[in-house]
Amino acid sequence: MGRSFFISLIILFFFFSACNVGVPHEPYRLNDLPEFNADSAYSFVVRQVAFGPRVPNTPAHDSCARFIEEKLRSYGLLVSTERFVALRFDSLPMWGVNIFASLRPELKHRVLLFTHWDTRFIAERDSDSLRRSMPILGANDGGSGTAVLLELARVMSQMPPDVGVDFLFFDLEDQGPAEVHSMIDFYRYWALGARYWSRHKPRGYHPLWGLEVDLVGARGARFSIEDYSLYYYGYLVKRLWEIGQALGYDTLFVDYRSRGLFDDHVIVNEYAGIRSVIIIENIPHHFFGSYWHTHRDSLQIIDANVLKAVGQTVLGAVYNVK
Numbered sequence: 284m285g286r287s288f289f290i291s292l293i294i295l296f297f298f299f300s301a302c303n304v305g306v307p308h309e310p311y312r313l314n315d316l317p318e319f320n321a322d323s324a325y326s327f328v329v330r331q332v333a334f335g336p337r338v339p340n341t342p343a344h345d346s347c348a349r350f351i352e353e354k355l356r357s358y359g360l361l362v363s364t365e366r367f368v369a370l371r372f373d374s375l376p377m378w379g380v381n382i383f384a385s386l387r388p389e390l391k392h393r394v395l396l397f398t399h400w401d402t403r404f405i406a407e408r409d410s411d412s413l414r415r416s417m418p419i420l421g422a423n424d425g426g427s428g429t430a431v432l433l434e435l436a437r438v439m440s441q442m443p444p445d446v447g448v449d450f451l452f453f454d455l456e457d458q459g460p461a462e463v464h465s466m467i468d469f470y471r472y473w474a475l476g477a478r479y480w481s482r483h484k485p486r487g488y489h490p491l492w493g494l495e496v497d498l499v500g501a502r503g504a505r506f507s508i509e510d511y512s513l514y515y516y517g518y519l520v521k522r523l524w525e526i527g528q529a530l531g532y533d534t535l536f537v538d539y540r541s542r543g544l545f546d547d548h549v550i551v552n553e554y555a556g557i558r559s560v561i562i563i564e565n566i567p568h569h570f571f572g573s574y575w576h577t578h579r580d581s582l583q584i585i586d587a588n589v590l591k592a593v594g595q596t597v598l599g600a601v602y603n604v605k
């Protein structure tokens with residue numbers, strides 16, 4: 284997850300003028316969903332962390348990309364990878380890999396699930412100033428979203444939904460500078476994989492909606508309603524939170540509205556034109572957990588039950604697409 288900013292005045296204006304309306308309630312069925320396996324998802328975090336930090340231009344990064352691709356292929360999905368070069372803020376060329384995998388590629392009616400799989404090259408918020416220049420393990424930031432999508436791909440492939448599902452693993456989300464001063468900085472230096480993909484996506488690819496998961500595995504996580512998501516597709520946000528609460532995860536999916544965050548979903552909305560929302564840890568009044576962009580973002584903070592709560596909720600949304 285990259286830097287965040289307070290909601291922009293422009294979006295605030297449109298939000299209040301266009302989106303703060305009642306949302307129709309549509310029924311859903313939650314009793315015949317596939318079972319998202321918490322232990323399996325957790326094992327995918329372990330596998331990623333075992334490679335070490337997944338920083339571009341490193342062997343760990345290459346190995347992890349291969350691992351993700353091979354897992355998706357083993358579930359019978361149609362996998363394609365997109366390799367590209369993007370410049371870091373200090374002009375370092377970075378070799379990026381976006382991984383795209385389709386379940387039931389023959390269907391026109393589709394939804395898009397996405398996350399970022401790269402991890403941060405520095406730990407600028409770490410309390411130990413001597414270790415701030417070292418890359419983080421990113422068990423939660425990079426690892427958790429990837430693990431949830433891999434587990435979703437596994438269980439969905441065994442009991443395919445009525446809608447086609449695309450899984451997209453973006454690279455180069457988290458390689459921006461330690462100091463970010465403006466929205467322009469975000470657009471230039473963060474979410475580079477999402478930006479590349481959005482600009483090169485196939486013509487005619489128009490999923491019904493997109494859903495990003497990021498920072499979805501930390502113990503004690505709370506998922507509050509992120510303002511940009513509400514602006515871009517409030518109906519889906521409302522439905523996700525209803526489903527999460529109906530599944531018994533009401534302590535995680537809280538009725539609290541939090542400020543807009545810049546992440547890949549903003550780019551997918553703005554550049555690819557796919558209405559998309561995000562499930563991301565955003566603890567009311569606290570923002571992210573204190574592990575964020577520090578060396579504490581390791582396996583010790585991961586709670587398999589949080590991965591499960593998010594994964595099962597996403598299943599509820601996908602298997603109820605009309």
Ligand SMILES: [Zn+2]
Nearest residue numbers: 284285424457
């Ligand atoms: Zn991050």
